[in-house]
Amino acid sequence: MRKKTAQSGHKRNWLKHNWLRVSLSLFIVGLFALDTTGSTPLPLMDRFENISYDARMRATSQAKVDERIVIIDLDERSLTMEGHWPWSRAKMARLVDKLFNEYGILLLAMDVVFAERDETESLSRLDQVIETQDVAAIANALRTIRSDLDNDSVFADSIRDMPVVLGYYFTHDPRSKITKGKLPTPVMTSEALKGIDVGFVEAEGYGANIPLLEEASMSSGYFENPLQDDDGVIRRAPILQMYKGDLYESLAMAAARIYVGGELELDVVGTPDSDYKAIENIKLGRQTIPVDHNAAALVPYRGKRGSFRYISATDILNDTIENPDVLIGAAAFLGTTAPGLVDLRATPVASVFPGVEIHANLLAGILDNTFKHRPAWVLGAELLFILLIGVLLSFMLPDLDAIWATLMTIAMLGMTIISNLYFWTDQNIVFPLAPSVLLITALFLFNMSYGFLVESRSRNMLGSLFGQYVPEELVNDMASDPSHFSMKGDSRDMTVLFSDIRSFTNLSEGLKPEELSKLLNIYLTPMTATVHEHRGTIDKYIGDAMMAFWGAPVKDPKHANDALAAALEMMEKLKYINRQFKARGWPDVKIGIGINSGVMNVGNMGSEFRMAYTVLGDEVNLASRLEGLTKQYNTNIIIGEKTRDRITNYYFRELDRVRVKGKDKPVKIFEPYCSGDEIDHFRLEVLEQYYDALQHYRRQQWDAAMHLFARLQQREPDCLLYGMYIKRIELYREDPPGDDWDGVFTHTTK
Incomplete structure (x- = not known):
């Protein structure tokens, strides 16, 4: 009974002493909990989470090049060799023909749009022919013009019945509802979406390919990404976008449908009796793409630029590829890395990243099922973790000294980061990391600061008691x-x-x-x-x-x-x-x-x-x-x-082996020579020569010792130690110390 009373008394005293500290800690926990629910966001929390997301993406990225996908690069060299962009459709047709017929690619997805008809010199040449009087000349000119009069048709013929995905873009400014070119057939109509509550990205307009090319292509996909974060970094991409109630697929999704085969399916969650239904995954055969409320997926970046093989477009046109075998059976993306064509983006893995490689990463993620995702239950789990870890630290840190508090904080941080990385790498589940890390750090810093205020008072007391000593x-x-x-x-x-x-x-x-x-x-x-x-x-x-x-x-x-x-x-x-x-x-x-x-x-x-x-x-x-x-x-x-x-990390020189006054046991004595950072060849050589001399001296080999000490004295004339040994040797020559001498010098004074 007394023991229980003592324990309860201890708890009361502890709470009485720490109630303010614990209350303020719990207040901090409450702020982080409100931020997690989204009801009261903390300033800069999203920024810190983005930083931690990018760091995890970089730390776990792959170094191996994906051989299944190649990028046909409209790079600076191609623009220099072949002319500025856009190229003629005839040249594009030649590029497509070479890629499929000579190099054997599996499919071609174009991160470019052909929204205008190809302008050639044929019409002006035709006007010149009309003005001439020579019938034979007219016939010859017409034969020449006929072949290149319609480059768009030439290009359309080159992509017809070929696994080619054309690119286009949507616009999202309500004030500018541009509609240019012809949209492809939607992958899903508004009728199929009834009852599904998803915040699809809704487009206001579009810039698509000319009808001739759109009708000739096997498929088309949009390449723009309206979902870049506030810091300008592209971390997710919409797999589907909505325009006037219909759904359209992205460039990577269209390429994946050709690569894998099959049609898209929406994995809808929700109970039959509920009005709420949402899309959790988009399925393509065995491939599953987890998406969020915008039908967007986190881009599964494989690594920095260069995760896929780049081949210059001019090398295709001129047959100067070093290793053409890499194209056989590959899925190719046509895009640009030229700064002048403005398709460089900021990503978690690099601040300057080719936009075309984002599409390549999306396709690789679809093929490998390696998309990171945030299931709906992550929010509840994160809130529970914040509350548990916060309450635990709020009550434990006040009872620990600085060292144990630091160790516990490090352990908590380590556990949080390791478990987070486990879900990231093994389960592909993205748990927010910054809120937990910042909460643990904030509670630690608060308790240390609070403790410092208390310790400063005891420090003043210790200073008055022990200041005379330390x-x-x-x-x-x-x-x-x-x-x-x-x-x-x-x-x-x-x-x-x-x-x-x-x-x-x-x-x-x-x-x-x-x-x-x-x-x-x-x-x-x-x-x-x-x-x-x-x-x-x-x-x-x-x-x-x-x-x-x-x-x-x-x-x-x-x-x-x-x-x-x-x-x-x-x-x-x-x-x-x-x-x-x-x-x-x-x-x-x-x-x-x-x-x-x-x-x-x-x-x-x-x-x-x-x-x-x-x-x-x-x-x-x-x-x-x-x-x-x-x-x-x-x-x-x-x-x-x-x-x-x-x-x-210091070198010493043994001065002597001596018996000091009051002690019979001999001791070695040393002087500081130089630090490990200062040692050089000269000093090492001097030390080696000195210890040789000392060894001869203790063996009573006076001539050898005298010779070495004299040489050392010449090398270091300011060192008086060598002169002392030379004088001793001269004395010992006259009065030898005896065969039983142990090399010890006895000092008779203090």
Whole structure:
């Protein structure tokens, strides 16, 4: 009973603490739900959904060329070689004859319209003949004219009884009801559509082919698309359009009927007792085309331009095709990619896309049954998903810290995207993606922002308590994730740094007390800032010396890298500091830095009168000893072997193997040489030669070692390390260290 009471009390406290946060989250969910139903659209939601649709289309497009369909291209080269468009009907007849009789195509669909009669020079030549007096000349001229007097008839004869689909277009401006040419026979009359409630695209006028050509053709289909989206992109195309109550088919649909055979059927949904009936699919034999309320289908783009083979029309006319076999048995579309003929469109897969290839994609989709579609139940499923995911996150995110909230958000986004792509690729069902992704993101950002306002108050409290130990950046980390820090005593892997001004005693003797104070302030301020910039913690100042560490109170997996970066930047800052000193008439200063890593004891230590957050241990003492060795090795920074092992993407030079005062076990010491980005052939060669010299030195092969160190000194005269080893070798020659020497140099001073 007590347990149930405690649980209910916890729930009441949670709701009391988070009611405003949850309420605002649910309000956001409500906005997205209203947008999904369409009652209250959110600004730019359609734009984001279009972007996500296009991204999915590009990501899942095929790279393989469809060999069943080819495009006869009225390209720039064809227009240059054969003359500007429109070409004479005689030339078009020759093109058609070659495609069918010589190259063996299966069918030809034309993404062009022949709305005017062909104008030739025959009539003017006839007038000239009438004016002549020579009967023989008249007869010869008439024989010549007779053959080309009616190019339209020549073209009509070439397409008659051939599987040719002519193109035409509808107009949709009520103010301009143009009727030009002759429309084909509708695929379905108004009588067959009674009782079917479909918002067919209704045309106001048309531009069709001249009657002679229309009557000669096997079929015709419209090629214009009035359904481009608000952003100008063509994502869907009407399979059928209505004109004066009758239905007409698109160019791709007409081509498919010839390719597959059979007649169109409308898959009508609705109950017999209901007044509502709608078309869900258009069927052609075994092929099914899912359509929306406009009898339009989503264009199944196979990929970017080039998903079908292009052949220049001039190559057909002049028999210069490289591989004519690709035309045998192919369905051909005649269209243009020439910019001047204005048939370039914006599509999900490319911002500039030939209109003729849209028809080719539609035909390929019909043949393969690969149309994406949005069934009527998708709206309800999307609304349910929005509500479920929204309510779940509204109650869970307030109870999670930043890391878990981020992980959960990523998991939700991943689940949403993966499930969406499953339906997209495996079921060809298009679920809206943008609303779900934006809702999850919006709830996450809202909760993070809300949490930030609360955390900023706790950050101020932490700053006042711990600001003396850690930089502001780490205070922020501590406030955002308290689980990663503790002021209690602990043993952990860390890095510690000691720095000291060389010969500071002599320097201070030449300065007045106020000058000495100012000097230390000018020196320590930028050095401290550098440590803080690299997420370090200042332990203490001991006169001119500074001690800092990394890895506490906030854990830092890159503590060794951060410490080295701070040390290198401190040396750069020293140049700026010395310029300031020079301006004040003070001498330049040199510093030494020692860095070491390992397991150290860290925590709030001290007495009842005073506590200090500090580190202790042998690794700390070694770092202090390394700082003291910098002067003897004529270098600025010395690091221990454990630090070297923890640092990535940096080259080091082993200075020596030493025993420091207070430790019997020898240690290797190193100096930073260069970063992985700075390494070059010269530096690698120097390092290789140096380690060879060091190996000879430790084997007491003095002559070989002396020779190599001397060569290195010539290559790098500014490096005093080589001179130190040369002096040692000279001493060891006079007083050899013995056969049991392990190559270790023992230092007897700190």
